[in-house]
Amino acid sequence: MILIGELSLWVALLMAAWGTTAGFAGAYTRRPELIASARRALYATCAFVVLASVGLWTALLTSDFSFKFVAAYTSANLPSVYKFTAFWAGQEGSLLFWALILSIYSSIAVYTGRKSNRELMPWVVPTLSAIALFFILTLCFGANPYTRLDWIPPDGRGLNPQLQNPGMAAHPPNLYLGYIATAIPFAFAVGALITRRLNAEWLSSVRRWVLLSWFFNTVGIVLGMWWAYVELGWGGYWAWDPVENASFLPWLINTAFLHSIMVQEKRGMLRKWNVTLVVSAFLLSIFGTFITRSGVISSVHAFSQSSVGYWFLGFLILAVSVTAYLVTTRLSDLKANAELESIVSRESAFLFNNLLLCGVAFAILWGTLYPILSEAVQGTKVTVGPPFFNTVNIPLGLGLLLLTGIGPLIAWRRASVRNLRRQFTGPVVCGVLVGVALLAFGMRAFYSVLAYAIGGFVLGTIIQEFQKGMSARHRMYGESYIVALFRLIARNRRRYGGYIVHIGVVVLFAAFAGLAFKKEFDVTLRAGQTFSAVDGFGDHWTFVSQGVSDYDELNRHTTAVLLEARRNGKFVGMIKSEKRQYIDSQGNPTFEPATEVGILDKPHEDVYTVLAGVIGEDTAEMRITFNPLVWWVWYGGMIVALGGLIVMWPQADRRRPQAGYVAPLAPGLVDAGTGAA
Amino acid sequence: MPTRRGFLSALGAGLATASFARVLDAQQAVQGVNTGTANVPMDEARYRPVQLPSRGTGPSMTDAQRDALEHKIHCQCGCTLDVFTCRTTDFSCQVSPPMHHDVMALVAGGYSAQEIINAFVNVYGERVLMEPEQRGFDLTAWVMPFVALGGGTALVIALIRRWRQPAAEPESVSTLPMNATPDELSRLDKLVRHDDA
Numbered sequence: 001m002i003l004i005g006e007l008s009l010w011v012a013l014l015m016a017a018w019g020t021t022a023g024f025a026g027a028y029t030r031r032p033e034l035i036a037s038a039r040r041a042l043y044a045t046c047a048f049v050v051l052a053s054v055g056l057w058t059a060l061l062t063s064d065f066s067f068k069f070v071a072a073y074t075s076a077n078l079p080s081v082y083k084f085t086a087f088w089a090g091q092e093g094s095l096l097f098w099a100l101i102l103s104i105y106s107s108i109a110v111y112t113g114r115k116s117n118r119e120l121m122p123w124v125v126p127t128l129s130a131i132a133l134f135f136i137l138t139l140c141f142g143a144n145p146y147t148r149l150d151w152i153p154p155d156g157r158g159l160n161p162q163l164q165n166p167g168m169a170a171h172p173p174n175l176y177l178g179y180i181a182t183a184i185p186f187a188f189a190v191g192a193l194i195t196r197r198l199n200a201e202w203l204s205s206v207r208r209w210v211l212l213s214w215f216f217n218t219v220g221i222v223l224g225m226w227w228a229y230v231e232l233g234w235g236g237y238w239a240w241d242p243v244e245n246a247s248f249l250p251w252l253i254n255t256a257f258l259h260s261i262m263v264q265e266k267r268g269m270l271r272k273w274n275v276t277l278v279v280s281a282f283l284l285s286i287f288g289t290f291i292t293r294s295g296v297i298s299s300v301h302a303f304s305q306s307s308v309g310y311w312f313l314g315f316l317i318l319a320v321s322v323t324a325y326l327v328t329t330r331l332s333d334l335k336a337n338a339e340l341e342s343i344v345s346r347e348s349a350f351l352f353n354n355l356l357l358c359g360v361a362f363a364i365l366w367g368t369l370y371p372i373l374s375e376a377v378q379g380t381k382v383t384v385g386p387p388f389f390n391t392v393n394i395p396l397g398l399g400l401l402l403l404t405g406i407g408p409l410i411a412w413r414r415a416s417v418r419n420l421r422r423q424f425t426g427p428v429v430c431g432v433l434v435g436v437a438l439l440a441f442g443m444r445a446f447y448s449v450l451a452y453a454i455g456g457f458v459l460g461t462i463i464q465e466f467q468k469g470m471s472a473r474h475r476m477y478g479e480s481y482i483v484a485l486f487r488l489i490a491r492n493r494r495r496y497g498g499y500i501v502h503i504g505v506v507v508l509f510a511a512f513a514g515l516a517f518k519k520e521f522d523v524t525l526r527a528g529q530t531f532s533a534v535d536g537f538g539d540h541w542t543f544v545s546q547g548v549s550d551y552d553e554l555n556r557h558t559t560a561v562l563l564e565a566r567r568n569g570k571f572v573g574m575i576k577s578e579k580r581q582y583i584d585s586q587g588n589p590t591f592e593p594a595t596e597v598g599i600l601d602k603p604h605e606d607v608y609t610v611l612a613g614v615i616g617e618d619t620a621e622m623r624i625t626f627n628p629l630v631w632w633v634w635y636g637g638m639i640v641a642l643g644g645l646i647v648m649w650p651q652a653d654r655r656r657p658q659a660g661y662v663a664p665l666a667p668g669l670v671d672a673g674t675g676a677a
Numbered sequence: 678m679p680t681r682r683g684f685l686s687a688l689g690a691g692l693a694t695a696s697f698a699r700v701l702d703a704q705q706a707v708q709g710v711n712t713g714t715a716n717v718p719m720d721e722a723r724y725r726p727v728q729l730p731s732r733g734t735g736p737s738m739t740d741a742q743r744d745a746l747e748h749k750i751h752c753q754c755g756c757t758l759d760v761f762t763c764r765t766t767d768f769s770c771q772v773s774p775p776m777h778h779d780v781m782a783l784v785a786g787g788y789s790a791q792e793i794i795n796a797f798v799n800v801y802g803e804r805v806l807m808e809p810e811q812r813g814f815d816l817t818a819w820v821m822p823f824v825a826l827g828g829g830t831a832l833v834i835a836l837i838r839r840w841r842q843p844a845a846e847p848e849s850v851s852t853l854p855m856n857a858t859p860d861e862l863s864r865l866d867k868l869v870r871h872d873d874a
Contacts, residue, residue: 233766234758241757269840340840348837355829363822370809370818378814383751385759385807392822522744522765592769612765623765 002064005055006146012048012099013140015041016133023126027194035122042110042129046103049136053100056093056145060086066152069093069145075158076585077555082159085169089159091293091308092145094172098289099135101180106132109184109209117205123191131183138311155585158555161594164582167227171220175247178217179285182250184209186282189275193326196333198271200264206278207261208648213281214254215644221247222637233595233610235520235625237633240389245368246288249361253281256357259350259407266412267347272327272334273354279323284361286316291368342414349407356400363392394447398454401509404502405431405458408465426464431457451513455506462499462506469496489646497646504639507632514629521625525561527618535605535626542566546574547618557581557589558596561611561620565600575600577611577622606630723753724772727779727800734787746790747780750797751807759807 019041026034056069060083065071073086073093088094106128113121139145162168185206192202224247225237238244257277263270290312327334340347367384375381409423434456438449466485469492473484489496517536525531527547534540546562560578564571577598582590598609606627613621738746747761754772756763760780764773783793797805809815 234762235766239757340837343837343841351833351837355826355833359822359826359829362825366821366825367818374809374815374818380803382803382809382815382818383757383805383807384809384818385751385757387749388808388818391808392819396822396826520744522740522761595766610766612767621765 001058002055002062002067005052005058008048008051008055009096009136009140009144009146012045012052012103013133013136015045015048016129016136019045019129020126020133023122023129027122027126030122035125038125038129039110039114039121042103042125042132043107045129045132045136046107049096049099049103049132053087053096056096057084057087060084063156065154065156066148067145068147068149071149071153071156073156073159075156075555075590078156078159079164079554081169082164085163086159088172088176089163090145092139092143092147094176095135095139095143095308096145097173097176098180099132099139101176102128102135102183103132105180105184106187109187113205117188117191117202119195119197120188120191120202120205123194124187127187127190128183131187134311134315138308142308142311158582158584158590161556161580161582161591162231165227165231167223167230171223171227173220174216174223175220178213178215178220179247179250179288181209181213181216182254182278182282182285185213185278189278190323190326193275193323193330196330198275198330198333200268203261203264203274207258210254210257210261210278210281211644211648214251214258215641215648217247217251217254218637218644219641221251222634222641225637226634229630230597230599231595233597235608235610235623235627236515237630240364240367240386242368243288243292245364245389246284246291249284249288249365250281252357252361252364253277253284256354256361257281259357260354263347263350269340269347270351272331275327275334277354279327283316283319283323286312286319290316344410344415344420346407346410346412349403349410353400353403353407356396356403360393360396360400363396364389367392397509398447398450401451401454401458401505404505405454405461408461408499423464427457427460430460430463431455445513445516448513448516451509455510455513458502458506462502465499466496493646493649493651497643497649500643500646501640502643504636504641504643507636507639511629511632511636514632515627517626517628519626520623522621522623524615524619524621525563531624533624533626536628537605539567540569541607541626542569543575543624545620548614548620555582555584557583559611559614561609561614561622563598563609563622565607573600575607575609577609579611579614601631603631604629723755724775725753725800726775727783727796729783729786729788729796731782731785732787736785737787737789738784742790743780743784746784746793747777749794749807750776750780751805752776753801753805 019038022034022041023038026032026036026038058064059067059070060074061080063070063074063076063083069090069092073090074083078086086093088097110121110125110128113124117124188202188206188209192198224244228234228239228244229237254277257274260270260274260277264274290309293308293312342348367388370384371381405427409420409427411419415423431453435449435453438452443449443452466488469488470481470484473479473488474481477484479487489500519533519536521531521533523531523543525543525545527545529545531543531545532541533543542565544564544566546564548559548561550557550559552558558578558580560576563575563577565573565575575598578596580594580596582594584590595610598611600607606625608625608627610623610625611620612623615621744761747764748759750760752758752760752763752770752773753776754763754767754770756767756770758766758773760773760776763770764777767773779797780793783796788796794806803810803815809818811819
């Protein structure tokens, strides 16, 4: 199987090369046999990339250390699940994983779109083949996972301990699924630009793919935050690391697109803008991959440095040049049809929403690249760390949160003063009440109070929207409010799924605002010694060290410290934090010691302990942190993902009669509740 | 045939992206061999003493204030963390503990937070800060996002003005020759309201 996999990679290269060449030639000359051949070559590329991937998985699971990749990222005593996930732990395997997902996505997109997009497909197929060709070329000549060693070592180097975590098993695949899904809308955009068929049809084809990309990107980012929090030990979930930033950029652009596409669908506006967003999301995904793999910016998440950076740079230059040429030469075809009737309209709100989303994306990109600019201009590579990103992005983020509440309250086209008053009164009262209550309870952190007040306003907006819809259904159909709620969501998933996403965003902002009350302590505790502290909620905590212990387990030697935790004198739990030295099957240490943090998690606060070092035999140097509301980051992320899933879920075709019985419908009932946002 | 505009934009975009190649060369020249997924070469030789004579006035700040100060100083071991976070997270770091000892000595020597930061900048250069300074060329780091946002806002407002067409007054509508019955107009009104939802 391994040999078949190795050979399959080269066959996939030939298939992708043929798909690209025949596809572009066929599309240009309009020869149907070449177009059909390119389509079949794309499916064949997918089949051979799948075989190549199965081959590598076989080599990993059977610990075939004759392969450099297997020896570099696994060891004989590595648990099987991590041998499987080691596939994407290194440069070569992760590139093959890219190619695998891309070829599967491409095949699905081409197969499902073969009838609905007859004009675009001849260009979509070779564009996707060209992207696949780039990845397979890079694999074959730049980072081949099937490179063999001159000799077979008795054991491999093992997997980086930080990657031996369930979060890291799930985070990269989700992020890749999100990143790579941007290639499909990009290919459709290229097809639409070349053929100048820039009406709303191509957008409806790509919207589902953008949603898919956004969904997996969301899940991937949240899983990455969780992994960083529980594994890396720096005490937070987001450090504005360049690689984290790179993953966030396509998410922001996709979010902007999912809002602005509504303006094009409703009003025929923003056509140039939507094409630009679709193209930018893909280019930023490639840019993110370039950052991760080139070593151009130092990051704790980056892969080891290799010549692959140049491959990505070349591809990025080509993609940017081609799309810039296509967009600028098609500007006249992208001219909008509609006109704006009023500045006080939902169209305007979406424009400002897009402005802020792109503003945040620019600020993050700028901060990420500024060290390079600074080095080029001043000769000094300055550090752009969390203080910069927080200072710049907090006001922009709060502006975005505010627009999340304003948008749904303003009507399309134009809103009257009476309409605005009626819509805004409830939510504004909610926001003001939250703000006043927090000030009355003594909260003085400006941005936190503002975030909670705006969050109250947004929640007020969403509750009002749900209440209106539920009441309407209750009146019209006599449904109970619970039934009305579920049917409201089921009948208009796009609108109410979107509101659920907004609820998740409010929860996330509430959790982020809680960071203002984070408290951390640097302590040294001998066995039996006690440390006391007061957390951000005013609770008195006492920690008693139970001593330091050393023991061996599985494939590691562990040093652990155990703390007994009491809140206001009451026992609440034991917290264990560890340092792990991983060893190979010969008993030799592998990698640097890894941190395993201790977390006592409660809905309102986490107690987070890190064993920083051991002095003598029983004295532990530790960091104890009170992290408020972290629990809500994970649940907020889940709510956002759930909302995305609801939006994505296919709407049943209600025109199709149910077998055996067709109920007569009163006129008007069919469209009830379908006022898509 | 490519148009002049298309050719120039493609060329410009390509050149802008290609400028990374130079950066990539420079990066690869200075960085060492990395291992695994952590692209962070550890180098204890990066530590340089930051020492000043004691003023004899006693400690200038509390432990909590000192920890907050260490959050503003970038550990020089090659990681992306500040001194406080690195020394309390990674016990294999050889750089953050001596940097921490320098901070403690300066605090005990009576130096203020700003004086300590200045002392570190004098020794290590600006890279020892966790954020760019708000002066000189580095001011552009802070200003540019807001300049871009301001430019974007101006652009959006200009576009809104250009796209905006004054809607017809209700009176003028009523004067148009229409064959619609009041019932049809009422249905039309309902449809428009439904669209607004």
